[in-house]
Amino acid sequence: MNKKELMNNKYFIAALFLLPAVIFSLVYLIIPIPLSTYYSFFKWDGIGAMEFLGLDNWSKLLSDPIFWSSMANNFKLVLISLVVQIPIALFLAVLLTRKIKGASFFKTIFFVPMLLSSIAVAFLWRYMYDPTFGLINSFLNLVGLEQLTRSWLGNSDIAFYSASAPIQWRFIPLYMIIFMAAISNIPKQLYEAAEIDGANNWQSFFYVTLPMLRSTVVNASVLIIVGSLKYFAMIFALTGGGPNHASELMATYLYTKSFTEMNMGYGSTISVALFLVALIVSVVFLNFSKKDVRN
Amino acid sequence: MKKFSILSLALLMVFSLFSVTVMAQDEVNLTLWDIRTASDQVTPALQDAIERFEADNPNVNIEHVPTQNDNYKTKLRTAMSADNAPDLFMTWGSASLERYVDADKVYSLESHMTEDWESNFMPAAMDLGRVNGELYGVPVTNVSPALVWYRTDLFEEYGLEVPETYEELKNVVKTFKENGITPFALANKNKWTGSMYFMYLVDRIGGPEALQQAISRKGAFNDKPFIEAGRRIQELVEMGAFPDGVNGLDEDAGQSRTLLYTDRAAMYLMGSWAYSSFKNEAPDMLDQFSFFNFPAVESGKGDPSNLVGTPGDNYYSVSTKAANKEAAVEFLKYLTDSKMGEELINIGNIPPFTGVAEKIDDPIMKKIYNSSQEANHIQLWYDQTLPLELAQVHLNTTQALFGMEITPEEAANQMEEAAQEYYGE
Numbered sequence: 001m002n003k004k005e006l007m008n009n010k011y012f013i014a015a016l017f018l019l020p021a022v023i024f025s026l027v028y029l030i031i032p033i034p035l036s037t038y039y040s041f042f043k044w045d046g047i048g049a050m051e052f053l054g055l056d057n058w059s060k061l062l063s064d065p066i067f068w069s070s071m072a073n074n075f076k077l078v079l080i081s082l083v084v085q086i087p088i089a090l091f092l093a094v095l096l097t098r099k100i101k102g103a104s105f106f107k108t109i110f111f112v113p114m115l116l117s118s119i120a121v122a123f124l125w126r127y128m129y130d131p132t133f134g135l136i137n138s139f140l141n142l143v144g145l146e147q148l149t150r151s152w153l154g155n156s157d158i159a160f161y162s163a164s165a166p167i168q169w170r171f172i173p174l175y176m177i178i179f180m181a182a183i184s185n186i187p188k189q190l191y192e193a194a195e196i197d198g199a200n201n202w203q204s205f206f207y208v209t210l211p212m213l214r215s216t217v218v219n220a221s222v223l224i225i226v227g228s229l230k231y232f233a234m235i236f237a238l239t240g241g242g243p244n245h246a247s248e249l250m251a252t253y254l255y256t257k258s259f260t261e262m263n264m265g266y267g268s269t270i271s272v273a274l275f276l277v278a279l280i281v282s283v284v285f286l287n288f289s290k291k292d293v294r295n
Numbered sequence: 296m297k298k299f300s301i302l303s304l305a306l307l308m309v310f311s312l313f314s315v316t317v318m319a320q321d322e323v324n325l326t327l328w329d330i331r332t333a334s335d336q337v338t339p340a341l342q343d344a345i346e347r348f349e350a351d352n353p354n355v356n357i358e359h360v361p362t363q364n365d366n367y368k369t370k371l372r373t374a375m376s377a378d379n380a381p382d383l384f385m386t387w388g389s390a391s392l393e394r395y396v397d398a399d400k401v402y403s404l405e406s407h408m409t410e411d412w413e414s415n416f417m418p419a420a421m422d423l424g425r426v427n428g429e430l431y432g433v434p435v436t437n438v439s440p441a442l443v444w445y446r447t448d449l450f451e452e453y454g455l456e457v458p459e460t461y462e463e464l465k466n467v468v469k470t471f472k473e474n475g476i477t478p479f480a481l482a483n484k485n486k487w488t489g490s491m492y493f494m495y496l497v498d499r500i501g502g503p504e505a506l507q508q509a510i511s512r513k514g515a516f517n518d519k520p521f522i523e524a525g526r527r528i529q530e531l532v533e534m535g536a537f538p539d540g541v542n543g544l545d546e547d548a549g550q551s552r553t554l555l556y557t558d559r560a561a562m563y564l565m566g567s568w569a570y571s572s573f574k575n576e577a578p579d580m581l582d583q584f585s586f587f588n589f590p591a592v593e594s595g596k597g598d599p600s601n602l603v604g605t606p607g608d609n610y611y612s613v614s615t616k617a618a619n620k621e622a623a624v625e626f627l628k629y630l631t632d633s634k635m636g637e638e639l640i641n642i643g644n645i646p647p648f649t650g651v652a653e654k655i656d657d658p659i660m661k662k663i664y665n666s667s668q669e670a671n672h673i674q675l676w677y678d679q680t681l682p683l684e685l686a687q688v689h690l691n692t693t694q695a696l697f698g699m700e701i702t703p704e705e706a707a708n709q710m711e712e713a714a715q716e717y718y719g720e
Contacts, residue, residue, distance in 0.1 A: 123548065126545060126548055126550075127548075129543070130544070130550060131538065131539045131540045131543075131544075132538065132539075132553075132554065132559060133553065133557075150540070151539045151540015151541075151543055152540070152543065153484070153540060153542075153543025153544075154484075154539065154540025154541055154542045154543025154544065154698075155540060155543070156542075156698060156700060159543060239484065239543065240484060240485075242484060242486075242542060242543075242694060243483075243484075243542035243543065243694060243695070243698045243700070244542075244691065244694060244695040244698055244700050244701070245691075256687075260683075260687065261683050261684055261687050262683055263684070
């Protein structure tokens with residue numbers, strides 16, 4: 001094949017354009033997975049000599065209560081996010097796609113949390129949660145609900161839930177926008193037909209909008225599940241996984257182990273475990289929802 | 296224009312060639328590695344010391360190679376293991392220096408330690424430059440002990456005296472609590488903040504030996520002083536000595552000091568850097584702040600003059616590879632002389648040198664300097680003294696103590712277990 005022929009071959013051209021993306025994802029996304037697996041068999045501080053441990057890190061992981069409680073927290077976060085984010089985002093999306101006054105104004109307002117950086121949001125909420133000067137406790141005092149004031153982030157029983165709240169607040173707009181796009185793609189005729197059949201607003205929502213959004217809701221759920229399983233930023237900034245690991249997630253725990261305690265081997269073990277958990281859960285979920293669609 | 300620049304470049308190269316050959320004949324070149332980059336406050340003082348030294352020793356040339364803090368550690372470690380050590384280098388003393396001494400990379404300064412030079416340093420600061428009783432590094436910067444800062448006006452208002460014993464401290468705590476003021480401002484999300492109470496209580500109860508013996512494994516981390524320290528922390532927690540939800544407050548966000556500035560808290564156990572925070576954040580309240588040493592515990596072994604903190608930072612050493620060790624040691628003397636001390640004080644950094652007291656104008660800084668001088672022993676922070684793995688266990692168990700989530704015995708036993716695992720017992 002001469003040069004000219006090669007340049008006319010559309011597969012070659014396509015491969016050429018795909019190359020940068022392939023190299024990027026290989027180096028930064030694909031190769032690190034087997035590499036982390038390799039590190040998980042060693043005791044390593046990231047710089048010095050590596051000491052082979054065999055499966056020691058893995059057996060340690062299985063009997064590590066903090067790892068299990070952090071995984072439980074991850075699943076709690078998945079559940080909370082699914083229950084809170086999808087319905088609220090759906091509600092807002094339906095509301096804003098109707099021809100109500102000031103829809104674009106509210107669209108902008110509701111989208112603001114998404115534009116802020118996670119750390120900025122975390123600091124905002126940190127000050128709101130301040131037990132003495134914070135907005136939340138001050139408000140409760142103001143309306144005479146002193147008995148409800150709490151040290152929101154310092155109390156081990158509620159720290160995890162307090163730290164989960166800003167995550168919901170920040171990500172609802174993302175799904176709101178996704179749902180709004182999907183709703184605007186639903187053909188108008190369907191609603192007209194429903195109207196002729198005498199469907200009220202609720203019925204047209206449950207029998208037209210919701211079924212048409214099915215695949216979007218499934219996709220959003222996968223995003224939420226995977227995102228919650230590997231979540232890190234705001235929990236780290238708000239509580240650092242504390243107090244006493246009460247709000248620890250797998251990702252914050254792996255960060256502490258790898259970069260605070262410089263135990264890269266064990267940190268890699270946790271990261272591979274996190275990867276496996278997220279992989280299994282999302283594959284299982286996708287399979288179930290696919291079967292459902294076919295039926 | 297282009298021709299001209301090429302010509303000048305060529306000339307420059309020829310000249311530099313000459314200068315190198317000239318130098319090789321009778322000049323001494325010393326390489327100095329440290330973290331004094333352009334943004335470091337101490338850099339001008341160091342450069343001045345280099346200039347003064349070079350002026351007095353015209354045949355010696357010091358090549359200063361600064362590297363940013365975190366990269367520096369890696370760079371030094373790599374160079375040391377590759378046998379490429381610079382003539383002069385900086386460490387943080389203690390474990391960071393010991394590693395290189397054990398590998399025979401550091402030149403012992405013992406034979407150069409004249410009485411005159413030795414008396415220049417605060418004894419507590421020298422300890423961290425010693426390995427197996429021999430001196431390998433001299434401290435240059437930053438004495439910053441943890442002290443109990445307090446609002447003098449609030450103490451006056453409630454007719455309280457500075458507590459000298461733990462019992463008196465409990466009385467102070469009680470009085471403030473009764474008057475709706477949080478006795479101690481503390482933000483313990485960060486963990487090292489609460490650790491200060493633990494370290495001081497261990498010292499006051501068991502003396503500095505308690506920790507030393509636990510580390511050398513002649514004692515244990517579940518010995519009485521550690522359990523007792525945990526018990527007293529929880530006693531204070533139960534009395535309401537700390538803010539609500541103390542483990543959720545963030546020191547980096549200033550959630551502790553805000554309580555002090557708004558008259559809601561009266562005391563604050565913190566490193567001497569708290570004084571610069573006060574200066575920045577509440578300059579008009581500066582005269583309402585002072586500090587006292589952590590009170591003594593009755594029947595405890597620790598001397599109340601003992602401090603916990605950084606007794607001295609940035610230890611400068613000579614490597615065994617240095618061609619001209621005499622000149623290198625001579626430079627260390629310039630780096631630790633009274634002129635250097637003066638310049639450090641001017642930027643608000645208390646050097647670990649003796650006899651600089653009269654040069655300090657600020658009364659609080661002078662008081663910090665004096666208590667450091669008078670200290671019998673300055674205990675380096677646990678999270679820097681202990682190996683990383685143990686340091687984390689210490690920080691986590693101490694935070695749990697503040698949260699009443701663990702008993703003092705459990706905390707001490709967890710620490711001892713981790714120590715046994717680490718030391719391979």
